Amino acid sequence: MTDDELDHCGCKVGRAIDAYGLRGLDAELRDRRERDDLSLRALANVTNTRILGAAMENADVDVVGDPSSVYEALTGDDVAPERRADVRDQLNYAGIDVTGVTDDFVSHQTVRAHLADCLDIDTSRQGVTDITEGREVIEWARGRDEHIVDQTLDQLRRNGELDVGSLDVTHSVRITCTECGSSYPVEELLDRGRCACREK
Ligand SMILES: [Zn+2]
Ligand SMILES: [Zn+2]
Structure with a gap:
């Protein structure tokens, strides 16, 4: 071409x-x-x-x-x-x-x-290859979930099932290393690049 x-x-x-x-x-x-x-x-x-x-x-x-x-x-x-x-x-x-x-x-x-x-280039082949791309995918998923939770609560409120003022939903992701039990917000783990138990 x-x-x-x-x-x-x-x-x-x-x-x-x-x-x-x-x-x-x-x-x-x-x-x-x-x-x-x-x-x-x-x-x-x-x-x-x-x-x-x-x-x-x-x-x-x-x-x-x-x-x-x-x-x-x-x-x-x-x-x-x-x-x-x-x-x-x-x-x-x-x-x-x-x-x-x-x-x-x-x-x-x-x-x-x-x-x-x-251009017919396969963009799915290698999935996530670096921290930046991983961060983007996680942020996309987190934002989407936040939106779904927000909409669901809003519907419940409009149907009179939930009695609240206006709501602001925060959905955060925490990651726990099963080897040592340390737990991190996902952004922090991505920034660190390793668990504390791997730093020794
Ligand atoms: Zn095009
Ligand atoms: Zn660990």
């Missing part, structure tokens, strides 16, 4: 390829998945950095930095709000529709669908 045939899949990734002229992105995604075994989240970052880079290139800005550091400033977890606002201002000032561009950013789920449905 040539790139031209791949460019028109119509999903969000395909539309971004068309809109921003991201030549070779499909080949790059395929390569980095199959050869480098990059996670879906990392592939979403690759895609979004290319989107941002194309938008910056069209606007001809080089004052704000290279696309990957600008992308990190816009989306990173550890970026100070003032720094993020500052970068957005600079991009807007350079004539870039920052909100439009960030709306075009894709999630790892979108990348998964694009790889599986549009």
